Amino acid sequence: MSSRIAEIRLVSSHREVYEPCDDSFALVDALLADRINLIEHKPKICMEIGCGSGYVITSLILLLKNELPGVHYLATDTNPIAARVTQETLQAHGVEADVICTDIASVLEKRLAGSVDVMVVNPPYVPTPEDEVGMEGIASAWAGGENGRRVIDRMLPVVDVLLSEKGWFYLVTLTSNCPLEICLVMRKKGYASRIVVQRSTDEENLLILKFWRVKDEESLDKETSSESFVSQFSRYLSSFMEKRWR
Numbered sequence: 475m476s477s478r479i480a481e482i483r484l485v486s487s488h489r490e491v492y493e494p495c496d497d498s499f500a501l502v503d504a505l506l507a508d509r510i511n512l513i514e515h516k517p518k519i520c521m522e523i524g525c526g527s528g529y530v531i532t533s534l535i536l537l538l539k540n541e542l543p544g545v546h547y548l549a550t551d552t553n554p555i556a557a558r559v560t561q562e563t564l565q566a567h568g569v570e571a572d573v574i575c576t577d578i579a580s581v582l583e584k585r586l587a588g589s590v591d592v593m594v595v596n597p598p599y600v601p602t603p604e605d606e607v608g609m610e611g612i613a614s615a616w617a618g619g620e621n622g623r624r625v626i627d628r629m630l631p632v633v634d635v636l637l638s639e640k641g642w643f644y645l646v647t648l649t650s651n652c653p654l655e656i657c658l659v660m661r662k663k664g665y666a667s668r669i670v671v672q673r674s675t676d677e678e679n680l681l682i683l684k685f686w687r688v689k690d691e692e693s694l695d696k697e698t699s700s701e702s703f704v705s706q707f708s709r710y711l712s713s714f715m716e717k718r719w720r
């Protein structure tokens with residue numbers, strides 16, 4: 475039986491390309507946890523921004539390909555070596571995607587506006603000095619500037635342009651990225667949100683957020699009430715603080 479997600483031994487690598495790490499695994503776990511919903515969602519176009527080694531986009535393809543043949547997959551990265559390594563990873567798993575070397579999605583924005591049904595992003599989110607953001611090579615994989623938000627904040631409006639009416643968006647964040655604020659930015663654009671996966675490692679407190687478009691203000695209020703990000707996030711913070719002080 476073929477594997478449902480990418481196999482690490484088949485993931486290509488290069489010293490200038492981000493290796494799959496806890497954040498990549500958490501994002502793929504979130505997609506795995508949402509697999510049935512993704513299949514019922516019947517996406518036609520799925521995309522990853524910042525594909526690195528190709529571990530995440532390859533896993534997404536493998537997760538959906540048997541039930542949903544004919545989906546178009548795209549992946550972008552600013553790092554040309556990452557684009558090449560992603561192609562190698564895809565090939566090693568016998569699957570296909572268009573891999574484009576571009577800043578966020580700039581060369582695709584017009585052509586794909588309003589048509590991406592599933593977007594996945596594990597952005598450079600580590601808080602760093604501002605001048606480390608966008609540097610060439612491996613530093614661009616993690617350097618996120620103040621609060622780790624420099625690249626994330628540039629990505630959000632692009633994702634909004636690209637997503638279709640039924641678009642879903644999965645985003646990796648750290649608590650230091652102020653995820654509640656990210657949810658409020660997206661709420662203003664008409665998206666509800668929830669935490670799909672939360673994981674605390676020695677170094678970081680990861681949250682995988684899922685956003686989806688909501689048709690009108692009333693439904694947005696409903697969707698963001700009981701199981702809202704705010705209530706989920708407060709629970710998460712309390713359990714995190716408890717662990718810290720234990």
Ligand SMILES: C[S@@+](CC[C@H](N)C(=O)[O-])C[C@H]1O[C@@H](n2cnc3c(N)ncnc32)[C@H](O)[C@@H]1O
Pocket residue numbers: 492493494495497498501523524525526527528529530550551552553556576577578579596597598599614615616625
């Ligand atoms: C944290 S790594 C994630 C890699 C891979 N998706 C994973 O989860 O293992 C972030 C990736 O985003 C890419 N990146 C950084 N800034 C970008 C930008 N402005 N546009 C597109 N990709 C970018 C980096 O080169 C890197 O490959």
